[in-house]
Amino acid sequence: MKALRFEDNKLKLADVAVPRREGEALVRMTTAGICNTDVEIARGYADFRGTLGHEFVGVVEESPDRSQIGRRVVGEINAGCGQCDLCRRNDPRHCPDRTALGIRGRDGAFAEYLSLPPRNLLIAPDSVSDRQAVFTEPLAAALEILDQVEIRASHHVAVVGDGKLGQLISRVVARTGCDLTLIGKHDAKLELAERAGIKTVKLGAAEIAPCSEDFSRHVTTKVFTTVTTKEPRFDFVVEASGSSGGIELALDLIRPRGAIILKSTFRGAVQLDTSRIVVNEISVIGSRCGRFETALRLLESGGVDVEPLVAREYRLADGVEAMAEAQRPGTLKVLLTN
Ligand SMILES: [Zn+2]
Numbered sequence: 593m594k595a596l597r598f599e600d601n602k603l604k605l606a607d608v609a610v611p612r613r614e615g616e617a618l619v620r621m622t623t624a625g626i627c628n629t630d631v632e633i634a635r636g637y638a639d640f641r642g643t644l645g646h647e648f649v650g651v652v653e654e655s656p657d658r659s660q661i662g663r664r665v666v667g668e669i670n671a672g673c674g675q676c677d678l679c680r681r682n683d684p685r686h687c688p689d690r691t692a693l694g695i696r697g698r699d700g701a702f703a704e705y706l707s708l709p710p711r712n713l714l715i716a717p718d719s720v721s722d723r724q725a726v727f728t729e730p731l732a733a734a735l736e737i738l739d740q741v742e743i744r745a746s747h748h749v750a751v752v753g754d755g756k757l758g759q760l761i762s763r764v765v766a767r768t769g770c771d772l773t774l775i776g777k778h779d780a781k782l783e784l785a786e787r788a789g790i791k792t793v794k795l796g797a798a799e800i801a802p803c804s805e806d807f808s809r810h811v812t813t814k815v816f817t818t819v820t821t822k823e824p825r826f827d828f829v830v831e832a833s834g835s836s837g838g839i840e841l842a843l844d845l846i847r848p849r850g851a852i853i854l855k856s857t858f859r860g861a862v863q864l865d866t867s868r869i870v871v872n873e874i875s876v877i878g879s880r881c882g883r884f885e886t887a888l889r890l891l892e893s894g895g896v897d898v899e900p901l902v903a904r905e906y907r908l909a910d911g912v913e914a915m916a917e918a919q920r921p922g923t924l925k926v927l928l929t930n
């Protein structure tokens with residue numbers, strides 16, 4: 593079968609064997625989504641070698657659970673050992689021996705077929721199209737924030753980063769009724785958010801890059817004059833810019849004793865003045881994968897409209913080109929179809 597792989601420091605379309613793992617289901621991918629994580633992996637993040645991709649919808653062709661055969665499914669990407677405490681509580685997301693689809697020890701979804709344990713698969717409701725269902729994983733990642741912190745209607749919340757994940761997070765967080773501001777640097781993306789009823793602030797392209805003290809003061813002033821708050825006082829700042837400068841900006845925006853939720857994963861380290869975290873007693877919360885069930889139900893109810901976030905569809909065979917497109921600044925979700 594054809595698979596889009598990252599090997600020998602190169603992204604390429606390769607012919608590989610159909611993945612059949614003992615005791616697992618074989619899924620024919622129909623639509624897959626390119627995530628920033630895939631782009632970062634192709635830059636060396638997570639030291640992963642193999643078939644990329646973890647956002648998918650597909651049809652089950654083989655499974656030890658015969659009730660799944662022929663069904664359209666999405667899949668929880670973390671496959672746990674099944675034995676440890678976490679796995680026994682049906683939460684393999686932090687199992688020490690887990691593999692993760694297309695990220696850690698397991699070939700991914702940018703291929704004609706993929707393999708996952710039957711318990712990882714969830715049936716996609718008929719009313720949720722492939723183009724919607726493919727957002728289950730990133731939507732779950734956005735919803736994870738609401739599992740970690742309690743955002744109420746009285747809270748002021750900023751989301752830094754207007755890309756794919758920032759867009760989903762904004763739509764999910766807005767549902768709490770809080771006072772939400774999305775901070776980004778791309779006109780078209782900010783407009784898209786505004787059409788969904790989200791308040792936005794635009795920064796110049798250079799302003800989200802790692803910035804000097806002077807510069808960050810300038811950015812902070814700009815954000816606050818635009819959102820008409822007098823001083824830094826966002827209760828929560830979600831950092832989803834995908835760049836190291838986003839964290840610095842988050843620290844400028846958060847109120848004392850507020851919480852910063854970090855969503856960006858990228859290759860390399862960030863230099864940070866941690867005294868600011870100490871002095872202002874900021875909580876810093878890492879946030880990764882969320883629950884699929886909640887995300888699917890939200891898609892089913894129409895609570896979040898994801899289709900405007902699709903930039904373009906490519907055939908799997910044009911996967912290398914699709915990855916290049918996904919990296920172009922301003923591009924939203926690029927899909928692969930099989
Ligand atoms: Zn993803």
Ligand SMILES: [Zn+2]
Nearest residue numbers: 673676679687
């Ligand atoms: Zn485990």
